Amino acid sequence: QSVLTQPPSASGTPGQRVTISCFGSSSNIGSYTVNWYQQLPGTAPKVLIYNNDQRPSGVPDRFSASKSRTSASLAISGLQSEDEADYYCAAWDDSLKGAFGGGTKLTVL
């Protein structure tokens, strides 16, 4: 199982707000910054959020994220059909390894 824990699935209707949680520990999220990656079907992942809450240029401000102690969350507001994808949280770990969450498959109903 993954070092970081995410719900396997999430869903919402267009226009809704959806949140995806990510739980870790003091050795990863508690000590390092959290990044979120979006993987659209059939494509390579891309960074959606870095350094806990920063959006790269080109990422809509509908995407936001936060971190608190050993957990993090990604929020998507004004849900759109093109947001249907897999979302992964990720952070470095004190064990000198990278850690990904198991991924959350977001379905837009």
Next chain:
Amino acid sequence: QVQLVESGGGVVQPGRSLRLSCAASGFTFRNYGMHWVRQAPGKGLEWVGVIWYDGSNKYYADSVKGRLTISRDNSENTVSLQMNSLRAEDTAVYYCARNLGVSNSFHMDVWGRGTTVTVSS
């Protein structure tokens, strides 16, 4: 433009070896750490390992330690993944990705399209 292109994937028998390469272009390669990440069919992302910008440090996932080795050639702008003693569970799409920021940021801002490795007899 900034680009990473993986190559070297294919079908290989269990126990054999394979070497993947990732060619970088459009940026000063020697300034960046590089990760390998893999994704088994229908599964999530799994971090494989990282090499620091100057090759001075390399770290690996437990699942590959001792079998997979990352190296880089800053004069050729390439990073490689030597895969030995391959197992069926190594079957995956392998991505290389650039690390942006401090070494432990785990912020992968540029990804290749991936190369597929299938381990099967």
